[in-house]
Amino acid sequence: RKEVEQDPGPFNVPEGATVAFNCTYSNSASQSFFWYRQDCRKEPKLLMSVYSSGNEDGRFTAQLNRASQYISLLIRDSKLSDSATYLCVVSQGGSNYKLTFGKGTLLTVNP
Amino acid sequence: EAGVAQSPRYKIIEKRQSVAFWCNPISGHATLYWYQQILGQGPKLLIQFQNNGVVDDSQLPKDRFSAERLKGVDSTLKIQPAKLEDSAVYLCASSPPVYEQYFGPGTRLTVT
Numbered sequence: 001r002k003e004v005e006q007d008p009g010p011f012n013v014p015e016g017a018t019v020a021f022n023c024t025y026s027n028s029a030s031q032s033f034f035w036y037r038q039d040c041r042k043e044p045k046l047l048m049s050v051y052s053s054g055n056e057d058g059r060f061t062a063q064l065n066r067a068s069q070y071i072s073l074l075i076r077d078s079k080l081s082d083s084a085t086y087l088c089v090v091s092q093g094g095s096n097y098k099l100t101f102g103k104g105t106l107l108t109v110n111p
Numbered sequence: 112e113a114g115v116a117q118s119p120r121y122k123i124i125e126k127r128q129s130v131a132f133w134c135n136p137i138s139g140h141a142t143l144y145w146y147q148q149i150l151g152q153g154p155k156l157l158i159q160f161q162n163n164g165v166v167d168d169s170q171l172p173k174d175r176f177s178a179e180r181l182k183g184v185d186s187t188l189k190i191q192p193a194k195l196e197d198s199a200v201y202l203c204a205s206s207p208p209v210y211e212q213y214f215g216p217g218t219r220l221t222v223t
Contacts, residue, residue: 004153043202043214044154087153097142098167099212101153 001026002102006088009105017078021105023071023088031093033064035073038085038104047073047086078109113137115215117203123221129191132218136184136205142166144212145178145188146202154202160186193222 006023013019021035033050048055050062050071061074071088088102116135124130136143141162146154157176159167163183171178175194180186190197200219204212 043216045214046211089153097206097210097212098156098159099144099154101155103151103153 003027003100004088004090004102006086006102007105008103009107011105011107012110013078013107014110015078015080017109018074018076019078019107020075021073021086021088021107023073023102025069025071025088025090025100027090027092027100028069029092030069030090032091032097033062033071034089034091034099035060035062035071036087036089036101038087040084044087044101075107078107080109080111083107083109115203115205115213117201117215117218119218120216121219121221123223124193126195126222127192129189130193130220131187131189132201132203132220134186134188134203134205134215136186136203137213140205140207140213141183142206142212143180143186144204144206145186146204146214148200148202148217150199157188190220193220195222198222 004025035047036044037047038044050064054063059076063072085104085106087104090100118133143160145157148154157171158178160180163180178188200217202217203215206212
């Protein structure tokens with residue numbers, strides 16, 4: 001089983017749609033969770049951290065279920081500029097802060 | 112603030128040749144990472160340095176890959192000899208300890 005698994009995608013949605021990405025992780029010792037965004041031919045950039053209580057940043061909402069080892073990202077009112085690959089990322093924490101990335105899910109928002 | 116710098120941005124080599132990539136992290140960042148990202152995959156950690164010491168190189172193919180960070184600042188990643196399956200983007204990232212990692216633009220390697 002892969003350490004971090006994401007919806008395979010790709011997702012094609014119209015502007016204004018709500019889209020949800022799902023992710024599961026295998027290591028129950030994982031401590032930190034993130035969503036990164038990667039534009040085509042660009043480097044990954046941190047979109048948001050994911051907290052146990054759930055957290056929201058504008059149109060983006062991230063949730064974590066430790067019992068199910070499940071992470072989600074919801075994008076509301078999607079914009080053309082949201083088109084990118086969304087990477088689910090997990091860290092075991094500790095002194096080395098190693099990040100383990102999922103394969104990513106490609107989102108295309110269409111006019 | 113200047114970001115993570117990498118060079119070259121693109122490299123095309125034939126299999127069995129050698130290649131080296133360079134990374135200059137954000138000033139003051141003690142931790143430096145090299146990742147390999149194959150097309151359609153997420154980045155995979157190859158090696159992590161804390162200052163000039165190796166913290167994790169468990170996924171580095173040590174028979175052909177090597178990396179160093181001699182003075183705790185710049186780092187180089189070398190592949191010798193290259194194989195077709197090494198075609199990928201090589202990303203360097205840096206961070207203060209236990210904080211967000213900042214990625215460089217990457218080096219796109221094509222092995223023919």
